[in-house]
Amino acid sequence: MSTKVPAGNVKLKRAYEPPAAEDGTRILIDRLWPRGISKERAAIDQWIKDISPSTALRKWFGHDPARWNEFRRRYAKEVQQNASLLGELRTLARKGPITLVYSAHDEVDNDAVELCLEQGDKWPCSGAADSLTPDKGAKIVTDFQQADTNKNGKLSKEEFQ
Secondary structure, eight states: OOSSOOTTSEEEEETTSOOOGGGOEEEEOOSSOOTTOOHHHHTOSEEOGGGSOOHHHHHHHTTOGGGHHHHHHHHHHHHHTTHHHHHHHHHHHHHSOEEEEEOOSOSSSSHHHHHHHHTGGGSOOSOTTTTBOTTTTOEEEOOOOOOOBOTTSSBOOSOOO
């Protein structure tokens, strides 16, 4: 079995957007259930809370743009500690399309986009704003491979096969 995820098998989508057949397996990656969304409307297949920012980090950040860069640094450390969950997501994406569902109103500066961007070449994204597509901000992630860490404790941007 190849370790490479087929191009286009992973995308990000807000929980408030309607589910679509091409979403494949829909995985909620927020710690809290999206406000005002029923289970039926969300059509979530799996909920992986522990890949999201910790409660303490989420509350500290509070979606304050001035804290974004520090949030990114801290969240990268938390993601590193959940490498097994990244592996679980990779395995699902190898089997077919997956959609990582999030509820943040900001479609560019949020933990779901950061999760994608921190993977660098593992889950290539051309950049948050640049990678938004016309279909209401869904992001296509083309390659989803193993996470690696460098000596600084940050997720590596280098390709790892």
